[in-house]
Amino acid sequence: LKVTISEIDIPCSFGPAYEGERVRGKDLFCQMGGGKTLCTEFLEIADMNAIEDGKVTVVGPDITDIKEGDVLPLGIFMQAAGREFQEDFEPILERQTHHLINYIQGVMHAGQRDIAWVRVSKAAVEKGFTLKDLGVVLHAKLHQDFKAIVDKIQVTLYTKQEDVDKLTAKARAAYVHRDSRVDKMTDEDVETFYSCTLCQSFAPSHVCTVSPERTGLCGAYNWMDCKASYQINPTGPNQPIEKGEVLNAKLGEFKGVNEFVAKASRGAVTKYNFYSMVQDPMTTCGCCEAIAAMLPACNGVMTVNREYTGETPCGMKFTTLAGVMGGGASSPGFVGHSKFNITQRKFILGDGGILRMVWMPKALKEEIRGRFEKRAEEMGHPGLLDKIADETVGLTEEEILPFLQEKGHPALDMEPLVG
Ligand code: SF4
Ligand code: ZN
Incomplete structure (x- = not known):
């Protein structure tokens, strides 16, 4: 009954x-x-x-x-x-x-x-x-x-x-x-990503694309979850997206994703790169767990999670960043993401991945330490986490740069972040 x-x-x-x-x-x-x-x-x-x-x-x-x-x-x-x-x-x-x-x-x-x-x-x-x-x-x-x-x-x-x-x-x-449940999967394994448009009531042009290696920016939906949601409700907020032609493998640009996003945002956003925060990043809504921002003087990026309420080297606190970026636009140089996503293999890989990470709140570093260290080792940089600055090192780019130099942070030797 x-x-x-x-x-x-x-x-x-x-x-x-x-x-x-x-x-x-x-x-x-x-x-x-x-x-x-x-x-x-x-x-x-x-x-x-x-x-x-x-x-x-x-x-x-x-x-x-x-x-x-x-x-x-x-x-x-x-x-x-x-x-x-x-x-x-x-x-x-x-x-x-x-x-x-x-x-x-x-x-x-x-x-x-x-x-x-x-x-x-x-x-x-x-x-x-x-x-x-x-x-x-x-x-x-x-x-x-x-x-x-x-x-x-x-x-x-x-x-x-x-x-x-x-x-x-x-x-x-x-x-x-x-x-x-998505840890062993790669984006290349699947032909289909999933959309999530649950947040459009707050951020009308926002469309999350969720792949095995990129969970939704709220951290609450991964690829498996979206797949299950589509099964339960085939006309609901989680629709399959055929990746289609790969337009740029490094930045993660897919023809099928672009077409879907253009339609689902009613033309407001016509394309985004799935693996870059520098060039045409994914749209961001207000419920992201963390927001990454470029730190050009350090040739790297930082990220700040919702729980950290202090100042950051990009000059904005989390709440300010969320207020500026969270309306559903694609904002080059910034992207909202889940905490888990930092340690997923495709995280801003088009920009150099976690090797670009130069600042994170201390508590976030500890929270993801195990997975982060594993990923850093995979990328040939064991011990990377301890080369990353946090609020105890500094709150401006000038304050953290000497620390990065002293530790030999890999970002300093990478190609310029903005070309
Ligand atoms: Fe869906 Fe979460 Fe993205 Fe909102 S933030 S659209 S709930 S995956
Ligand atoms: Zn949202």
């Missing part, structure tokens, strides 16, 4: 009309995540008998227990069951939280996975909004939009630190498992 939900029982208005709405500082009641606290979203397959459809539980304080200006950690744990439901579908349903939470009037969602960010306005709280309503929305819409594969959805919202930590540890293990 399939449950059909036509109305969503929450005190706020709900619908795509509210998706682009922001919750600004003066309107803010409380927030979760966004670097202030940990906010993790995780959807996991469950046994049909292990969960109860429509059950929504808040474990820990809710909005009614806190005061204006407070922050809370948040774990959004969704469990899905269905005869047709597979583990492969987890990331697709999980990623729906982005637009579904944004559909609630007065509530804003950004980020994904363990770097999500939820902001709740005073207006929503005045109408009676509570965190439980997040679960009500997710249950109702996941049911409605994925009725072919979902029979039951149960949602648990954790707001106590220890519970959020526990959920996050479990989620991170799943993220690693998901990412590793």
